[in-house]
Amino acid sequence: MTAETKEIPASYATAKAFCLTSAFWMMVATFYGLLGATELIAPDLTANIGGIVFGRVRPTHINLVLFGFVTPGLLGAAFFFIPRLLGTPLYSERLGVFTALAWNAALVALVATLAMGLTQGREYAELIWPIDVAVVLVFALTFFNFTMTVARRQEKILYVSVWYVLAGCILTACTYALGNVIWRPNSGALVGIPDAILLWFYGHNVFGLLLTPLSAGVTYYVIPRATRAPLYSHTLSLLGFWSLIVVYTHIGTHHLLQVPVPTWLKVVAIVDSVAMVIPVMAFLINIWYTAKGKLGEIHADVGAKFVFTGTIMYFFVSIQGSFMALPDVQRVTHFNNWVVAHAHIGVLGFAGMIALGGIYFTIPKMTGRPLFSRFLADFQYWMVLIGMVGFTIVLTIAGLIQGNAWLNGETVYRVLPQIHVYYVTRAGLGLLIFTSALLGFYNIVRSLLPQRGAMP
Amino acid sequence: MKMTPLAVIVGSLLILATIVFVVVILPFAHTSKTVPSDIFRVRTAEESAGRATYIANGCVYCHSQSVRTIDWDLGAERIAQAGDYVADYPILLGSQRTGPDISQAGGEHPDDWHMAHFINPRYTRTLSLMPPFEFLGPAKLDNLIRYVQSLGFKDADKRMTRQRYWKAEAVKAYEAGPDANVAWLSAHIPQGWRDVPNPYPTSAAGLARGHKIYQDFCLGCHGPVGDGMGPAQQWIYPPPLNFTILKNREISGGILYYQIMNGITGTAMPYFKRDLESEKIWDVGNYVAVYFINDSDANTEPRGIDAAYEP
Known part of the structure; x- marks a missing residue:
């Protein structure tokens, strides 16, 4: 099976709209991250400005990264390659652009409501009911648009990227509605321990059934295209796809290993967390063997470079994740900055890198022109890479200091001065990432605009 | 295996439904029947209002409410039990300890300490990195303090009774x-x-x-x-x-x-x-x-x- 594409007459308005959405909200999302990081080192800097108190900034950062930057970026590429892989134009560009507009409206509402303190208080499921409905709706519309495109396809065989995008959209619409307890508009929650189990089932599925499948879809498109190589193995594609859906959905309770939830559920979560090696390695071996001996081609295309780096980060974050699900490891890593480091490898290093890569890989093909500036894109690559690896290093060190000190009987307060310097470094690296988002936005806007003079 | 659109969509939905049954519905069947623990009591109106303020300001992102067997810090006298959470809607376990776990914080300090601490946490704890909450205003802060003082339920009530008794004695002595x-x-x-x-x-x-x-x-x-x-x-x-x-x-x-x-x-x-x-x-x-x-x-x-x- 190959990622063969057909030239089709299309404006790619939807794909462009999603790329712009991603680039814009990456700026806002990383600004919120930088703001939160700054507040942790200078808590009186923003004293008594209720709208940006840390507890409202943090969920805004996380939701914007997930639903503002990464998901639209991955969908931007998908709205380009799904029609190409199916040999037919998108079912409806008007519906697609409308979806993108509705998506942006939901993101604006997200920022406003969280700033006002309107939240349901559940991590990854903070958004109030009207926004929940909007999110489910935009995923449903996206799924509908893709499905109708599939129905009109000229190419008989569905390429693996199409599987992942279809599954990612429909499964997310379902688990988002379920995890946000959408049938209870006022609270969006269950009561007590069942609420924790449902929340983390959903919380982990944001990565397992949204970011990972969409990232895999983009990777399966970009890497074979950039290397002009057929996909290494159809069997591995099948194994990776189905095992991802089976295994990833079991593991949410590994967030609750130290909480009084049923032991058998913890066992399921731990066993499946280790079993995550199967979908992860099936996917990675497939991609890496496809690219074997062709790293030069990947290096030559900045989009493919982002994507390939994302696959390496996927390896690290997944193997780390499997280990972190072991109770003995969690004695040290739970509740501290180790987990924050892990989250940044996953969402910025893996899914974020691939989202940016998808955007930079597909934009020249949408416009028929090279990127406005390859240099700026490459510069952004290094800023994101250094910032993200830097995050991982300093936050992992801080987490180890916290975790070991706590095990040793030291109080949370006592450890604060020891991790301060790492918080300062983290904020500095956050500035790097935020700056890279500004450069990226400029580059992407200029690349999509009709060009009057381009930079090298 | 031939991956038709039907196989992809229906297949993944069926898998999801099966797994929801196993990891959400099955555990719900018996965790939803959890009986209240020995310390549990119902929250007052003020405490519930304070909890809403706690949620609105994202306190949960820095304070867990789940003491583990390996903990030494605040609240370590009582390991969390499922029956402690039977009225928590939503549950606020938290995932980070940027600040201490506060599931048993009720009665650890008197109300005036909390007021000074909420006005600016560095007034009482100079190294703290918690934001100042003076902007909430006295009414919301009062409710928030009532909520914090209720954490630990009946154990917290005993500690609060002790705080109030000795507060009166200390004021008498000071005056x-x-x-x-x-x-x-x-x-x-x-x-x-x-x-x-x-x-x-x-x-x-x-x-x-x-x-x-x-x-x-x-x-x-x-x-x-x-x-x-x-x-x-x-x-x-x-x-x-x-x-x-x-x-x-x-x-x-x-x-x-x-x-x-x-x-x-x-x-x-x-x-x-x-x-x-x-x-x-x-x-x-x-x-x-x-x-x-x-x-x-x-x-x-x-x-x-x-x-x-x-x-």
Whole structure:
């Protein structure tokens, strides 16, 4: 099976709209991250400005990264390659652009409501009911648009990227509605321990059934295209796809290993967390063997470079994740900055890198022109890479200091001065990432605009 | 395997439905029947309103509410049980401890300490990185304090009863004047501790260590010069002790050690035995004695055999 594409007459308005959405909200999302990081080192800097108190900034950062930057970026590429892989134009560009507009409206509402303190208080499921409905709706519309495109396809065989995008959209619409307890508009929650189990089932599925499948879809498109190589193995594609859906959905309770939830559920979560090696390695071996001996081609295309780096980060974050699900490891890593480091490898290093890569890989093909500036894109690559690896290093060190000190009987307060310097470094690296988002936005806007003079 | 659109969509939905049944619905079947634990009680209207403020301001992102068997910090006297959460809607377990776990925080401090701490956390805890919450206004802060004081339910209520009893006693003693106040404070220290001088000699290094501990733990209330005029002072009653009045009032190193270790329940003076090890308490006590009381009994008899490190 190959990622063969057909030239089709299309404006790619939807794909462009999603790329712009991603680039814009990456700026806002990383600004919120930088703001939160700054507040942790200078808590009186923003004293008594209720709208940006840390507890409202943090969920805004996380939701914007997930639903503002990464998901639209991955969908931007998908709205380009799904029609190409199916040999037919998108079912409806008007519906697609409308979806993108509705998506942006939901993101604006997200920022406003969280700033006002309107939240349901559940991590990854903070958004109030009207926004929940909007999110489910935009995923449903996206799924509908893709499905109708599939129905009109000229190419008989569905390429693996199409599987992942279809599954990612429909499964997310379902688990988002379920995890946000959408049938209870006022609270969006269950009561007590069942609420924790449902929340983390959903919380982990944001990565397992949204970011990972969409990232895999983009990777399966970009890497074979950039290397002009057929996909290494159809069997591995099948194994990776189905095992991802089976295994990833079991593991949410590994967030609750130290909480009084049923032991058998913890066992399921731990066993499946280790079993995550199967979908992860099936996917990675497939991609890496496809690219074997062709790293030069990947290096030559900045989009493919982002994507390939994302696959390496996927390896690290997944193997780390499997280990972190072991109770003995969690004695040290739970509740501290180790987990924050892990989250940044996953969402910025893996899914974020691939989202940016998808955007930079597909934009020249949408416009028929090279990127406005390859240099700026490459510069952004290094800023994101250094910032993200830097995050991982300093936050992992801080987490180890916290975790070991706590095990040793030291109080949370006592450890604060020891991790301060790492918080300062983290904020500095956050500035790097935020700056890279500004450069990226400029580059992407200029690349999509009709060009009057381009930079090298 | 032929991957038709139907196979992809229906197949993944069927898998999801099966797994939802296994990892969500099956556990729901018996976790939803959890019975309340021995400490559980229903929250009052004020406490529920405070909980809403807690949620609206994202307190859950820095404070867990789930004490583990391996914990030593705040709340470590009680490991979380499923029955503690039967009325939590939503549950607020939290995933980070940027600040301490507060599931059992009720009654750890009196209300006035909390008010000073919410106005600016650095007033009571100088190293804190928690945001100031003065912007919430007095009404919401009052409810928030009611919520925090309810954490731990019946255990918290017992601690609050203790806080209120000793608050009344401490206010009475404070209002009776410095002589009566100091006598009252010392009277509640076991005689053995009162008779113990600081067993270690005053040294420049020891004073420097004491100075550092004082800045990190004491300065917010007792002030940089030990006169009880730290920034938290205006929110606290009885006000933080002015150390300079302790001169010639028979304050031993043992009294200072005991008060720092154990705190004075009812007043804003917390216990520091979880934060500070023995040497740090002796050092900061001697720092206070040397600099603010100008009367240290360090290294006087009875002091036992000199410790091995002494020069």
